[in-house]
Amino acid sequence: MCPVLRIVGGQPLEGELQVNGSKNAALPIIAATLLTDGEVRLKNVPDLVDVRVMLSLCRVSGMEFGYRGGDLIVRTGQIRECPTRPEAGSIRASILLAGPLLARCGHFQAPLPGGCSIGDRGIDFHIQALRMMGAQVAIGSDMIRVRTGGLHGAQVELPFPSVGATENIMMAATLAEGRTRILNAAREPEIVDLATFLNRMGAAVEGAGTSHIQIKGVEELKGAGHEVMPDRIEMGTLMAAGAITRGRLTLKRCPLNTDGEFFDKMAEMGIELSRRGSEIAVACEEHRPADIRTGPYPGFATDLQPIMAPLLSLADGESTIVEGVFDNRFNYVSELRKMGFRAEGDGRRQTIRGPTRLQGCNVVAPDIRGGASLIVAALGAEGVTNMASCQKVFRGYERIDQRLRSVGADIELMGEDDDLEG
Ligand code: UD1
Numbered sequence: 060m061c062p063v064l065r066i067v068g069g070q071p072l073e074g075e076l077q078v079n080g081s082k083n084a085a086l087p088i089i090a091a092t093l094l095t096d097g098e099v100r101l102k103n104v105p106d107l108v109d110v111r112v113m114l115s116l117c118r119v120s121g122m123e124f125g126y127r128g129g130d131l132i133v134r135t136g137q138i139r140e141c142p143t144r145p146e147a148g149s150i151r152a153s154i155l156l157a158g159p160l161l162a163r164c165g166h167f168q169a170p171l172p173g174g175c176s177i178g179d180r181g182i183d184f185h186i187q188a189l190r191m192m193g194a195q196v197a198i199g200s201d202m203i204r205v206r207t208g209g210l211h212g213a214q215v216e217l218p219f220p221s222v223g224a225t226e227n228i229m230m231a232a233t234l235a236e237g238r239t240r241i242l243n244a245a246r247e248p249e250i251v252d253l254a255t256f257l258n259r260m261g262a263a264v265e266g267a268g269t270s271h272i273q274i275k276g277v278e279e280l281k282g283a284g285h286e287v288m289p290d291r292i293e294m295g296t297l298m299a300a301g302a303i304t305r306g307r308l309t310l311k312r313c314p315l316n317t318d319g320e321f322f323d324k325m326a327e328m329g330i331e332l333s334r335r336g337s338e339i340a341v342a343c344e345e346h347r348p349a350d351i352r353t354g355p356y357p358g359f360a361t362d363l364q365p366i367m368a369p370l371l372s373l374a375d376g377e378s379t380i381v382e383g384v385f386d387n388r389f390n391y392v393s394e395l396r397k398m399g400f401r402a403e404g405d406g407r408r409q410t411i412r413g414p415t416r417l418q419g420c421n422v423v424a425p426d427i428r429g430g431a432s433l434i435v436a437a438l439g440a441e442g443v444t445n446m447a448s449c450q451k452v453f454r455g456y457e458r459i460d461q462r463l464r465s466v467g468a469d470i471e472l473m474g475e476d477d478d479l480e481g
């Protein structure tokens with residue numbers, strides 16, 4: 060039986076939750092461990108379906124891993140083969156194995172990456188950069204094969220500050236001959252976390268967090284320890300969940316210095332955030348309309364726009380969301396409409412009209428963040444929502460049902476099966 064998430068709306072969320080380790084930081088960091096034959100100890104790795112898929116792909120390449128005191132211990136003594144397994148197609152982050160595997164063994168082969176269906180998500184920037192660094196790339200209808208007799212440094216100017224391409228180039232460049240420069244690099248905090256980890260392994264990466272990253276190739280990387288940064292997208296989702304129920308939630312272990320435009324918009328939307336170190340208390344008395352435009356960091360994170368949409372629908376007035384990163388990231392709108400959400404527009408822009416009293420009903424999660432949007436809407440709606448395809452949400456949110464229940468949500472996973480466990 061396919062599991063369904065059943066949510067009875069209207070319960071104010073109250074209490075404390077700890078923000079988990081970041082999925083989008085953990086995935087490239089796990090890929091980067093393939094660059095060394097030394098032991099790596101990673102703290103704060105979230106236990107998510109996407110992380111498990113990434114680990115199982117790395118295992119095919121020769122990685123051995125286990126857990127010690129909650130930390131992930133990883134060692135790839137020798138690279139065995141490339142991840143041709145079909146799971147590689149199920150997460151987009153599998154392309155992040157290209158950089159480390161090329162650098163370590165000169166060969167990468169995998170099904171073309173999948174992931175969320177949010178518009179056209181090409182890998183041309185990755186391919187172009189790897190070619191400039193001395194790789195030969197062959198793309199079939201469903202496979203990508205990349206080989207190199209040795210990578211060398213290059214100056215790569217990205218057409219758009221792609222997070223994944225920046226990470227892939229950084230990883231490939233750590234062991235390449237000479238110096239690599241990435242211009243128009245992505246500036247996301249997860250890039251900084253990856254660079255910190257690479258440097259702990261002995262790499263020479265400078266400028267992460269700016270648009271100009273420089274990497275000087277080194278002979279080899281060694282084992283290291285690292286604590287994965289907290290998940291700013293999970294933090295934003297939990298804030299939205301607290302705010303839509305007009306509850307009082309305190310979030311612990313929030314990421315520091317990663318706010319971008321997000322906190323300003325939350326304030327505009329009537330959400331009060333009081334920060335004390337890494338702890339943030341969330342309260343909301345009145346929902347207010349706002350205009351959100353997503354963009355590369357420090358712009359408003361595209362992953363958080365679906366999650367803000369239900370909050371905007373509760374506000375009295377008109378709000379807009381303009382999507383500046385993906386071609387079509389409004390696939391959740393048709394599901395929200397079933398709950399009474401009023402919005403019109405196209406794949407780039409939606410105008411939301413409020414106030415609306417959202418009503419619980421049967422919905423289907425379109426992808427990770429679209430599913431999270433439906434959960435937030437259901438928490439603030441009247442009546443019962445049953446969300447099918449909820450496995451998609453578990454790709455990015457660890458035990459979200461149990462954690463929301465611990466702060467007062469009426470939420471239950473019905474008909475759980477092995478798929479959710481991994
Ligand atoms: C990462 C995040 C994802 C987030 C996104 C944007 C991970 C695992 N995922 O995805 O959650 O939504 O950043 O913040 O970290 N593009 C191309 N060609 C390429 C690469 C990208 O055209 O070769 C385009 C994409 O189609 C998209 C835009 O560039 O329109 C941004 O994509 P990118 O930053 O690469 O996103 P991901 O790294 O896939």
